[in-house]
Amino acid sequence: MSQTRAPGRKTRFGVVGAGLWGSFHCQTLNAIEASELYAVCDLNPERAAEMQRQFGATKVYTDYRDLLANPDVEAVTVATPDFAHGDIVLAAIKAGKHVMSEKPLATTLAEVEAIASAAAVSGTKTMVDFHNRVSPPIVAVKQAVAAGEIGVPLHASARLSNTQFVPFELLSWAAKSSALWFLGSHALDALRFIMGAEVKRVQAMARHGHLAGKGVDTADVHMALLEFDNGCVATLQNSWVLPLDLPSIVDFRIDIVGEKGAVETYPTMNDVVKKYTGNGLRGADVIGITPTAGGRIGGFVTEAIARFVDAVVLDAPVLADARDGLQVTRVLVAIEESARTGKTITLADGVA
Amino acid sequence: MSQTRAPGRKTRFGVVGAGLWGSFHCQTLNAIEASELYAVCDLNPERAAEMQRQFGATKVYTDYRDLLANPDVEAVTVATPDFAHGDIVLAAIKAGKHVMSEKPLATTLAEVEAIASAAAVSGTKTMVDFHNRVSPPIVAVKQAVAAGEIGVPLHASARLSNTQFVPFELLSWAAKSSALWFLGSHALDALRFIMGAEVKRVQAMARHGHLAGKGVDTADVHMALLEFDNGCVATLQNSWVLPLDLPSIVDFRIDIVGEKGAVETYPTMNDVVKKYTGNGLRGADVIGITPTAGGRIGGFVTEAIARFVDAVVLDAPVLADARDGLQVTRVLVAIEESARTGKTITLADGVA
């Protein structure tokens, strides 16, 4: 691995977005020896200042353009709301920075295409944070498939859904997104990653009304059928209307049946930890963020962020690049179109 | 309940088909006080004779037409291979007999329509053995939905699949059927039964090749999206290519998410009994056929058959009638058509 830095010198990173995921970015950049959390940025000056105070960045900004204009910033990570990813990512690429974005890269196909085009000709790294690619159960599934343990995949199912807590409580901007965009992007990429295959045909249905009737004007659920270019057919389900009393706010399940075997995973609602403390069964995260000390990171959520540092500092491959983001976005758009028109959408050859 | 028989007189039943399910029919008719297993029938004379010997019927036939011509036979049950249901059921109705058929009623829409038309004007009972309507977990789910425990259903998933044992070993006539017809009929009826709703729109994909490549020329799997007339959207998955080393040869799962709650069931591959005796996890049936003595029946498989006796003898409603069989068949045909053409199929108003 070619080192791009002088011995001992730390690469300077900037983080845009002072929410939960921004804090994971900051922690990870602080934990890794080769990276320096140099700058932080949030639209809200108080949140930006608190972010600087908590994580110790040298610089603080409220406008990402100012951060990008600082030549000392070598790489940028983006953890703003979904609809605010695209502009920042594109500007960062154009400013010659390495950039990692939380998924999705952007919320319109045009934006994502522009990003992918810019990334293709830039000399810098662009990464979309499809962190399930380092989630232990997803990796275990991928390894089983890649090792031929189940033979050729014949059919699959993926579901990644949230309880109503997410659209009603967690996200102030839920009406600008949907379970399909917020979660389907992850699930689709996981299927692509596991099988090393692309979607070539899409059918879909959606249901509207429950969320909209309570003030969040977006789809309750999208359900899609996907045909992959390896011949595998799959269902994809993304709901935002699961009941609040589920053991987890995330219901993530993938199963793949092949000629010789099958593999199934429940990364979230599983039986590893079961708590009954007055309101029924509750689980616990044991893989996303894990217990550490000594300033280390632990869990796949931070490992994924660390992969961006590896890419920048060690010239390692990114976990998922702009083209991955584009492929996923094209399928999401096709699902929306099929749900709207009732037509089967065939993805262009160049895409799949 | 109005009794249609004189006190003490037993109603005379005939059973056509000497396989496993025919034996369940015979056992049940023998167990119930009000019914007499009067006649048995199988194309194969030796199997027919053995059936008579084992279950003690007065008459034995090798041609169902002879059985139907016997005026002493009041009611007939049909447990032949799937493709051989339709002719017998229609002839039985026309002969003025009460008739129950294992599902599906027939394997072409034309046959099922003819049966439904004949049944509509007959004075006799026609029942299709959708036995999941008395399966305890399915009934528990239906009761929860009917009681409003989950509110209006928003989305659902159903899967009913088999390991490759069924197409390759169990059924000599697998190529004349498919997981869709063999299993999808049950799963679809279960969704209709649970929600009290009909399918109005269908999209589907299928995969061919694995079974066909090994000599059983039928689909590996059908995957469908269903829109019900209560607004619920659902996925339906029916595969015949599951691996042989699953804990059960049947993978049956249904989940329904409503405005206020959710319910999920695993009638087959569940954790009630787990055995490890050299070849990995194996389960056990604890609801289909259950331990009894004293000549009693036990389990929902035989309870469903007993419901036909109730219908004939006590004038109770049948568990599912010819119209149920027709509705299900129309959806199956629509799934096949959508899988073939890639088009969304809208079921006619009169149907849905």
Add this chain to the structure above:
Amino acid sequence: MSQTRAPGRKTRFGVVGAGLWGSFHCQTLNAIEASELYAVCDLNPERAAEMQRQFGATKVYTDYRDLLANPDVEAVTVATPDFAHGDIVLAAIKAGKHVMSEKPLATTLAEVEAIASAAAVSGTKTMVDFHNRVSPPIVAVKQAVAAGEIGVPLHASARLSNTQFVPFELLSWAAKSSALWFLGSHALDALRFIMGAEVKRVQAMARHGHLAGKGVDTADVHMALLEFDNGCVATLQNSWVLPLDLPSIVDFRIDIVGEKGAVETYPTMNDVVKKYTGNGLRGADVIGITPTAGGRIGGFVTEAIARFVDAVVLDAPVLADARDGLQVTRVLVAIEESARTGKTITLADGVA
């Protein structure tokens, strides 16, 4: 099977105890062709009258001695509170009646010994309702062990516990019993039944304080080690302090590891039905009482009661006899003694 009744004549049964289990007795006796629910009895005249009204018995009593004095009553079933079983059972045997008791036969060893002695010399049937002997998962486990699927049993674990609902809400007489007596009797008998072996050595610990501190003066939990005469060592756990928000009020688990394999069962808290309707995961009974029509019984709870009718009417073996009740009681008493003294209790040869 030799019939003890004239053709068409129904055997006359009396039921003592108008609670939930008494109603199961009545339903079962009404459902079976060969039995007649002839008499009912409850200390409370209103409950007794309501029982007669609901189930249609010819006679109604408030004193079981009057019921036993009626020579037309041929067989008696007992479904009173646990502490009120012994007197009735013993009196029934002495009155020359067949008798079935809900478990335990009695709540002192002296009473059970007296019953077992009386039963040994009576010409009538005595049955204790260890209904798990016909529970489908327990039968599946027993069959696996009996068939040699796991080889010689090496070690086992059994737990049968309740949420705090049972001592605090369900049973007004909880302080006169304990999880050990109320539940341990079932679990112990299940282990005996599955392995065909007897306990020969016992160690135990108990914890007191939580229930007592809230007004129900009995043990919170008993935990025991058991050595069986087939060499198997086992743990037995019976708690009455499980949290209220478990998916079921009953936590029943058994696992047995043998030389060649292992088998495990979760008859109650399993994944067959999962409901989320506002208070977290809830399950559903799918084996105890199952859906029926036509006046039939369904589920192992009623099948067990029917076995008593079989025993009386068809001279079939009882499901479990007074000696079974005695063996279980001796072990319960040994567990209590070991918990109190800290000593290992060796059961006398004659016993084990």
Add this chain to the structure above:
Amino acid sequence: MSQTRAPGRKTRFGVVGAGLWGSFHCQTLNAIEASELYAVCDLNPERAAEMQRQFGATKVYTDYRDLLANPDVEAVTVATPDFAHGDIVLAAIKAGKHVMSEKPLATTLAEVEAIASAAAVSGTKTMVDFHNRVSPPIVAVKQAVAAGEIGVPLHASARLSNTQFVPFELLSWAAKSSALWFLGSHALDALRFIMGAEVKRVQAMARHGHLAGKGVDTADVHMALLEFDNGCVATLQNSWVLPLDLPSIVDFRIDIVGEKGAVETYPTMNDVVKKYTGNGLRGADVIGITPTAGGRIGGFVTEAIARFVDAVVLDAPVLADARDGLQVTRVLVAIEESARTGKTITLADGVA
């Protein structure tokens, strides 16, 4: 945190034992910036040389005494077979080295007492690698208990067992250990860690014969009852005779019931990943060793080792100290004694 090293200087570690766990030690020491894998040691010169080649240590030894005699070695980790821990640990302490041992510290109480005495007066760190203290599900359980989510613990169960693969295939020295020593040490420490309580009374049974009959002369299983000084009673089960076709070679389960709630964990045989590839259900590790890149460690197995580096370099507390090892050993010895004598063993006040 007080740094004990000069800026940039790495602390020099030696690893004794070239097996799987020794490789985890080496990887971890290499991954952490502040530690240097300076020396490796194995009795077998070829294995020692290979270890040096693979992990790049400066020094290589075949006699641990030579390694300890090197003043440049500041800290030592021990990953030899269980029976060979004690001598090395004690010698390391006496040589003034920091030392971490895989559990158990030693296999006799006398050795462990000597180690604990020496550790108490040394100025160096002694750690026993009870890595479950950083296993995410165990930490989740501890946090729930510590936060009062379940109230005062009333009863608990722990089982940590292996399939027969471990005594028959994995460990050449199985007859010198047992499931109790190899696994019970972990399970006991986990209960102590979760509840912050010590065992004060022990009863136990063991079964011998199956392993011995096949040439591995040790107990098949130990089952124990434990009373903790917080009033909690618990069962502990450690078997080495589980069937080979379980989904995992490790069956680890803990459940704790408290006054206000309950918590249960399945760190190994859970439903996170389910594979069916010809031999029945198989799982996958998703928490012990997790996917990383960039030279990072991932998973609790390596995190635990890293805690020893933290202790040495940052003066952080060790994960578990020699006194923890001693407490656990005293309980193991008490379990063996109780199983042998049938007596309840009360642990001395000073101990508990």
